[in-house]
Amino acid sequence: MIKNEDLIKKANKEIEKNKSLVNSDYYRLKYHIMPPTGLLNDPNGFIQFKGEYHLFYQFHPFGTNHGLKYWGHYKSIDLVNWEAMPIALAPSEWYESHGCYSGSAIEDNGILTLIYTGNVKDKQGNRETYQCLAMSEDGVEFEKYKDNPVIHNQPKGYTRHFRDPKVWKKDGIWYMVIGAQTIKEEGRVLLFKSKDLKSWDMVGEVAGSNINNLGDFGFMWECPDLFELNGKDILISSPQGIKPQGDLYNNIYQSGYFVGKVDYKTGNMQHEDFVELDRGFEFYAPQTTLDDKGRRILIAWMGLPEEEDHPTTEKGWIHAMTIPRVLELKENKIIQKPVEEMENIRKNLAKYENIKINSSEIMLENISGDVLEMEAIFEVDDAYEFGVKLRCSDDEKEKTILYYDRKMQKFIFDRENSGKGYKGVRRCYIEDKKKLKLNIFLDTSSVEVFINDGQEVFTGRIYPDKQSLGIKFFAKGGSVILKELRKWDIKPVF
Numbered sequence: 001m002i003k004n005e006d007l008i009k010k011a012n013k014e015i016e017k018n019k020s021l022v023n024s025d026y027y028r029l030k031y032h033i034m035p036p037t038g039l040l041n042d043p044n045g046f047i048q049f050k051g052e053y054h055l056f057y058q059f060h061p062f063g064t065n066h067g068l069k070y071w072g073h074y075k076s077i078d079l080v081n082w083e084a085m086p087i088a089l090a091p092s093e094w095y096e097s098h099g100c101y102s103g104s105a106i107e108d109n110g111i112l113t114l115i116y117t118g119n120v121k122d123k124q125g126n127r128e129t130y131q132c133l134a135m136s137e138d139g140v141e142f143e144k145y146k147d148n149p150v151i152h153n154q155p156k157g158y159t160r161h162f163r164d165p166k167v168w169k170k171d172g173i174w175y176m177v178i179g180a181q182t183i184k185e186e187g188r189v190l191l192f193k194s195k196d197l198k199s200w201d202m203v204g205e206v207a208g209s210n211i212n213n214l215g216d217f218g219f220m221w222e223c224p225d226l227f228e229l230n231g232k233d234i235l236i237s238s239p240q241g242i243k244p245q246g247d248l249y250n251n252i253y254q255s256g257y258f259v260g261k262v263d264y265k266t267g268n269m270q271h272e273d274f275v276e277l278d279r280g281f282e283f284y285a286p287q288t289t290l291d292d293k294g295r296r297i298l299i300a301w302m303g304l305p306e307e308e309d310h311p312t313t314e315k316g317w318i319h320a321m322t323i324p325r326v327l328e329l330k331e332n333k334i335i336q337k338p339v340e341e342m343e344n345i346r347k348n349l350a351k352y353e354n355i356k357i358n359s360s361e362i363m364l365e366n367i368s369g370d371v372l373e374m375e376a377i378f379e380v381d382d383a384y385e386f387g388v389k390l391r392c393s394d395d396e397k398e399k400t401i402l403y404y405d406r407k408m409q410k411f412i413f414d415r416e417n418s419g420k421g422y423k424g425v426r427r428c429y430i431e432d433k434k435k436l437k438l439n440i441f442l443d444t445s446s447v448e449v450f451i452n453d454g455q456e457v458f459t460g461r462i463y464p465d466k467q468s469l470g471i472k473f474f475a476k477g478g479s480v481i482l483k484e485l486r487k488w489d490i491k492p493v494f
């Protein structure tokens with residue numbers, strides 16, 4: 001095996017080598033976490049440690065495919081300004097020879113401890129799965145636990161699709177949820193417990209396909225997360241193998257949550273229906289942390305498994321993270337809002353009030369661009385459809401449309417004509433209350449739109465021409481009033 005330091009050196013060399021190519025890409029984002037080169041996927045080890053936020057990520061430095069995974073690392077004092085840190089984990093040991101897979105972080109007596117899956121495949125393609133620890137005093141240099149792995153393969157009745165531990169402490173005991181698959185190929189989330197993080201016992205099954213009246217719900221549940229919000233237990237997971245149902249489940253794999261109550265004696269969770277966290281395109285494997293302000297903050301991979309063809313691959317990199325969102329629970333539904341620190345990078349406010357749009361399309365002075373935040377409040381008169389077109393080319397061949405269809409009572413994100421890259425349309429029901437508020441975050445190659453103060457969120461990557469900067473508001477079949485419009489440019493973080 002190659003030594004840890006040597007693997008890291010090799011990866012750093014690759015980063016250095018590709019730097020100018022990667023940085024020549026117009027689609028490099030200005031305020032979203034990206035890999036320095038190669039591929040980024042799941043957020044890992046999201047934690048606030050000694051007052052600073054740390055976010056690790058699944059990282060393949062040597063290509064834009066899902067190769068051998070390392071843990072990359074960023075840190076931040078405010079969740080907005082991120083500093084790239086040295087690589088935290090490299091797959092140097094026998095128990096992780098095919099990658100340091102996803103996991104989480106906790107603080108244990110002042111030590112930042114990572115818990116992750118060591119992935120092993122032998123020459124015949126047989127898989128082994130090991131849960132491992134790595135510790136750090138300074139939050140920068142990590143040392144793997146000498147008696148790794150702490151869990152060897154899966155419990156009886158499950159396959160080796162057993163990974164992505166998320167750990168937390170409750171009443172003095174460490175608990176872990178982990179993604180699993182039964183030998184009948186049904187997705188599961190399992191609960192484990194431990195006194196010392198080193199020796200673990202299975203408690204039971206939390207949820208899964210064909211249990212708790214859920215019906216058929218996929219062959220594998222990846223990246224679970226379990227936490228309390230407003231007195232309820234929330235289970236987040238990324239189930240694989242759910243068929244599309246109308247507007248639901250249209251991406252290759254889903255990410256969503258259940259609200260309910262976990263019985264810590266049996267592990268079982270009584271829960272309501274699965275709800276998708278994001279109604280758009282690229283969104284997967286979200287992970288949360290609780291910060292010292294008591295906020296439950298979520299970051300997700302702004303990408304999807306098996307989407308390996310984004311135009312950025314030509315420039316040696318692929319994928320990014322979403323902006324951080326704060327979760328709240330209202331009437332058993334999760335409301336998601338951008339962290340308020342996003343306001344720290346606003347600049348150049350442009351503002352309008354009470355603009356009537358009557359069966360037409362308008363452009364407004366100072367409202368255009370590619371890296372910006374916009375808040376728009378619409379009041380509906382009699383239009384049957386209204387919204388905004390972003391990243392429009394002069395001839396409008398290119399455009400990304402966010403709009404509300406009052407007949408269907410649906411909000412729609414249409415990237416059929418967004419430029420290069422994946423296409424498609426996503427829709428979600430939103431009751432017509434004759435008022436709609438949009439909070440849009442636009443970056444060089446991404447859109448995130450928070451609707452009605454976080455009732456729904458749509459996320460997607462788009463790859464328009466860099467000259468396509470037009471923004472147009474429109475109403476069809478009558479009028480709407482753009483009650484309030486505020487737009488800020490965003491100070492680049494990267």
Ligand code: FRU
Pocket residue numbers: 041042058069101102103117163164222223284285305
């Ligand atoms: C989810 C996932 C995890 C795994 C990791 C490997 O995207 O497949 O289940 O730990 O990615 O990179």
